Amino acid sequence: MATAQDVVAGRLRSRGRPAFDTERIVPVLLILPSVVLIALFVYFFIGYTGFVSLTAWRGIIPDYTLVGLQQYQQLAELERFQADIHNTIVFTVLFLAASIVLGFSAALLLDQRLKGAILFQNIFLFPLAISFVVTGTVWRWIWNPTNGLNVLFERAGLGFIKLDWLTSTETALYALVVAAVWQMSGFCMAMFLAGLRSIPEELREAAHVDGASWLQTLRYIILPLLNPILLAAIIILGHISLKIFDLVFVMTFGGPGFATDMPGLHMFIATFRQNLYARGAAIATVLLLMVAVLIVPYLIWTNREERRS
Secondary structure, three states: OOOHHHHHHHHHHHHHOOOOOHHHHHHHHHHHHHHHHHHHHHHHHHHHHHHHOOEOOOOOOOOOOEOOOHHHHHHHHOHHHHHHHHHHHHHHHHHHHHHHHHHHHHHHHHOOOOOOHHHHHHHHHHHHHOOHHHHHHHHHHHOOOOOOHHHHHHHOOOHHHOOOOOOOOOOHHHHHHHHHHHHHHHHHHHHHHHHHHHOOHHHHHHHHHOOOOHHHHHHHHHHHHOHHHHHHHHHHHHHHHHOOOHHHHHHOOOOOOOOOOOHHHHHHHHHHOOOOHHHHHHHHHHHHHHHHHHHHHHHHHHHHHHHHO
């Protein structure tokens, strides 16, 4: 039970405290502008885009007449949007598979610390330093049927390989995949190489002493330890492929036909060329949901792993 002296001492201490605890207020004030800006320019406009997708807005003048899920129903029935989803799935699968396989193979090679590895590493990382716009421009020249790769094939006596790379519905999407892989495989190489260099050498030596071959060491020791990096690479590359826009815009603009059309390009054309703002907002919302399906499970998994550790 508190005595009279304890009560008096407590009151004196409370009187001596400042009205505001600066140690708590100052950090809040420092992050408050960022929180306000993020809330306004990210979450508010996400909500606004979702609201517009439920309206009948056509043309420059806003029309907030609510029509429910009509825009999404029309999108599902639209042949172009169906082609967009198909192209996105094919592009994503090929892009992820090729980038990860090439990046991991290059990382394994560089991890051997061979002569000239630093030069090869810099060459492999160089495309990562440029934008998809530059990459698209360069590869549009390379795939040019009159003065690009076809000329090299013809002069090498391989004229039978000549193809209309960007003007054929059978090859245009794969030409996009090659350009994207050329740029992002270096990113995968850097991630896997960092993971390989972080594996203690003692583990490999112990496996070698126990009689494990190189393939067994790779399968049972190296690959399991690289699973978090592999998952991170899949998330990052998947996010890039789902919202790809600039590469398609520069190289093919979605053609021929809808052979290389993507939801991002469709959203741009519907919103800023056709003034179908509600449809553009619906496509943007679908893109957001697609990215969320990819990223949210990863965030949940990482939070659980952090709590366990």
